[in-house]
Amino acid sequence: MTLKQTPLNENHRAMGAHLIDFGGWDMPVNYGSQIGEHHQVRHDCGMFDVSHMRVVDIRGKGVREFLRYLLANNVDKLVKPGKALYSCMLLENGGVVDDLIVYFMEEDWFRLVVNAGTADKDLAWMRLQAAGHVKSHPECYAVNESPQSECCAESREKPGTTPTGTMGQEGNPALDIADLPEMAIIAVQGPKAREKLWAAMPGSQKLTESLTPFSGVVVGSMFIARTGYTGEDGFEVMIPAQAAPYFWNSLAAKGVKPCGLGARDTLRLEAGMNLYGQDMDESSTPLEAGLAWTVDLKSGRDFVGKAALLANPPRHQQAGLVLLDRGVLRGHQRVLTAFGEGEITSGTFSPTLEKSIAFARVPNGVQAGDMVQVVVRDKLLAAKVVKYPFVRNGKVLISL
């Protein structure tokens, strides 16, 4: 099978990247030393090509109302244009279809960034849910302005609500869900990320220095957001494919070191961030995967999966582990606790802690401070349950 390439593939080769098959994509796993790149991001800054991730723009009059229904987190938290929100998108049974970031661009335009491996499934799910929601809540998508068109939330609960407008007509779709696979994404991360990006891109400082964490701004054909997946400050830059190689080289010229997806994985695990497909998937709910903080169950709105989350208490929970013995924790290793058996979902060696750390799916009842055992080959190794994140903004947050 031919591997898919991002617009930066030639840059990676020119810079000596070790490329691997990453879910069907030809991606850099490192440029020599994964640990070196990890420290580079914690102490200075580095850049990652994450163009395999998919940008999805949803436009239309009822887009906010649709996303209130589609996502487990509540887009009503997004008041200021450019603001971002992390959320899971759920199945009816509460299982996680994907986790994503949604940006509020304009009142009729939201931008989502979804995982590479799930992008096609996500699009199909969004379109299916959109068709159903447009049909059952036509008042939200009415093209003709009317007083009722704003009040879907209230009218939803009343049976027999009369549609007040037209929707889904040809040439005038109620919701336009379009992915932008040609968009490259470059994450520049680390305590020096912002200043180095400003140096590489004249004029960008004025436009982006007032950005608060988790918000972004349109800059010409680019979108620059103060987000990331490393636990450090920095930007994620969405940029058209044809402009990406030049921008990458400009960053390199200002001393931004290229980093591979290997370092991205150790950075995100230290930062306490889940990885879809490992730490959660369609068989687990966000409440079971340590993502309760991203689920809004307080507001009165309905959303896909809400009924299942309310009806079914979590069957297990996610815990952070630090290995006290020598060795390395890895996914699928068994965890023995006082409350029964669990399993590691993501494990690695933490370059910052110089110990092995992991996320594990463990029985309810296990608490931070508990000692557990992990089955590693023919040995039982001692590990301690800790509250994560393990590391944020260059600082170790756990104590043993």
Add this chain to the structure above:
Amino acid sequence: MSNPGNLKYTTSHEWVRTESDGTITVGITHHAQELLGDMVFVENPALGRKLGAGEECAVVESVKAASDVYAPVAGVVAAVNGELESAPEKINADPYGAWMFRMKPDNPADVNGLMDAAAYQAQVDSETH
């Protein structure tokens, strides 16, 4: 990095050097350490352990993955490089200097059945294409 001509090699990427006292020294090749990346953990076999040819006897782990190391020939473990416990990264820096363990082979002639540097290089080339 080229593979030293005075060593023998296995299909599972160990290198083997025959010492003057008849023991053999075992490590992992440059190609193996490059595939695995930054080493963070080494577990060597116990001294005196009897090993069959091809038996799993040690583990190297990088940030990325764990990998088994196999006994190149049958024999008994005669020494282990304890230095690697606290400094596994030496395997990355100097794969042909950072040996893992020594064995007293049951039959010293077994080593002759392993690959020479050219044959090993041909195997690496075929795996990377």
